[in-house]
Amino acid sequence: MDDDLLLKNFYAEVSEVERDNQVLRILNCFKLNPFEYLNLPFDATEEDVKKQYRKLSLMVHPDKCKHPQAKEAFGALAKAHQLLLDQQERDYIISQVSAAKDELRAKRKKQLKKDTASKIKSMVDEGKYEQQYEQSEEFQQELKKKVREILTEQEWRRRKMQMRISEEEGRLKKDEEEAKEMWKRKRDHEAEWEGTREKRVSSWRDFMKGGKKAKKGELRPPKLKTEDPNKSYVQRPVKRG
Numbered sequence: 725m726d727d728d729l730l731l732k733n734f735y736a737e738v739s740e741v742e743r744d745n746q747v748l749r750i751l752n753c754f755k756l757n758p759f760e761y762l763n764l765p766f767d768a769t770e771e772d773v774k775k776q777y778r779k780l781s782l783m784v785h786p787d788k789c790k791h792p793q794a795k796e797a798f799g800a801l802a803k804a805h806q807l808l809l810d811q812q813e814r815d816y817i818i819s820q821v822s823a824a825k826d827e828l829r830a831k832r833k834k835q836l837k838k839d840t841a842s843k844i845k846s847m848v849d850e851g852k853y854e855q856q857y858e859q860s861e862e863f864q865q866e867l868k869k870k871v872r873e874i875l876t877e878q879e880w881r882r883r884k885m886q887m888r889i890s891e892e893e894g895r896l897k898k899d900e901e902e903a904k905e906m907w908k909r910k911r912d913h914e915a916e917w918e919g920t921r922e923k924r925v926s927s928w929r930d931f932m933k934g935g936k937k938a939k940k941g942e943l944r945p946p947k948l949k950t951e952d953p954n955k956s957y958v959q960r961p962v963k964r965g
Contacts, residue, residue: 761804
């Protein structure tokens, strides 16, 4: 009998209470940390991820678990599994874990300066004391908390940046639409002006031929001023003997 079949037989006997508890645990996980969903340490290997996913997915699968939110838990588990198998996403999470460890180590170093006995022991053990501490449950809990803080801060920054990008895209789109509208009005005006060209030329010709009064709505040239304000025509010069 292969391992997968043994695993399926085992989880066929898992109580409904255990399945329900696993669903609730998954649904209450910190959403930005896929390691929490799979209940794995940060140094878990890719093979660990695959094995743990098979194990937990059988427990909360909607066909096996009667909990009303089993489908939601199963989906969250599948997403976490996918993220941890994505090298880029995994590297990002691990980089934040490293940043969290650096902060905790710096904090630990400050504490050791105040605790002479611990400092001496750390020096004598050549780092073994610190290695043991980082493997302790206390350190792992602090690390988990610090990773949450860092991931939350990074996500907030990402959302703020996305908001700024969206606002800038909206502003550029608005400017583009206003520019298009301005050019449209300009083209319409030029087209309207061009459309009345023949009418304007005809009115001018009529005026030049006989000085006829332009019809209502027609354009006519302005009157020329003379020395006599009462005359609306240009007075011709008089020849003198």
